[in-house]
Amino acid sequence: MIVYGIxxxxxxxxxGGTCLMMPALTYIALALLRRWIADTRDExxxxxxxxxxxxxxxxRFIALEAALENEHGRLIRDMTAERxxxxxxxxxxxxxxxxxxxxxxxxxxxxxxxxxxxxxRNGKFAPTATATGRGKLIRLKDxxxxxxxxxxxxxxxxxxxxxxxxxx
Numbered sequence: 001m002i003v004y005g006i007x008x009x010x011x012x013x014x015x016g017g018t019c020l021m022m023p024a025l026t027y028i029a030l031a032l033l034r035r036w037i038a039d040t041r042d043e044x045x046x047x048x049x050x051x052x053x054x055x056x057x058x059x060r061f062i063a064l065e066a067a068l069e070n071e072h073g074r075l076i077r078d079m080t081a082e083r084x085x086x087x088x089x090x091x092x093x094x095x096x097x098x099x100x101x102x103x104x105x106x107x108x109x110x111x112x113x114x115x116x117x118x119x120x121r122n123g124k125f126a127p128t129a130t131a132t133g134r135g136k137l138i139r140l141k142d143x144x145x146x147x148x149x150x151x152x153x154x155x156x157x158x159x160x161x162x163x164x165x166x167x168x
Contacts, residue, residue, distance in 0.1 A: 001014070
């Protein structure tokens with residue numbers, strides 16, 4: 001329209017064409033600027049790469065977590081088996097120690113009985129020679145009972161229980 005208005009000498013057509021052309025060119029320029037500014041192809045490619053990498057890391061993490069759970073389960077099974085083995089070994093050792101103790105006790109009983117029989121034969125241990133009489137108490141001067149504090153009979157009983165008394 002601008003060219004036609006200039007060719008014909010019509011100013012209104014030239015001006016009208018210019019007014020139509022300016023918004024069209026502005027629109028085209030803005031569209032190009034928008035495309036140039038908002039071009040996200042590179043960012044989308046980087047995002048896709050990052051998403052693939054994150055998915056790979058997620059898969060790796062899940063695999064490592066599963067391996068860790070399997071290892072934990074294996075360790076629990078191993079510890080349970082080892083506890084059972086130690087428990088069985090402990091039972092066997094206790095039984096062996098009990099048998100050894102019983103054998104040793106039986107040997108000691110036999111030796112004691114043998115020594116008792118030998119002592120009885122030699123007359124060193126006579127069952128009729130039990131201590132039925134009262135022993136003699138030696139009174140020390142610094143440990144004499146105080147007069148009038150305790151009855152004599154109670155004092156004698158307490159002295160009979162002293163160390164070395166052969167009586168009761």
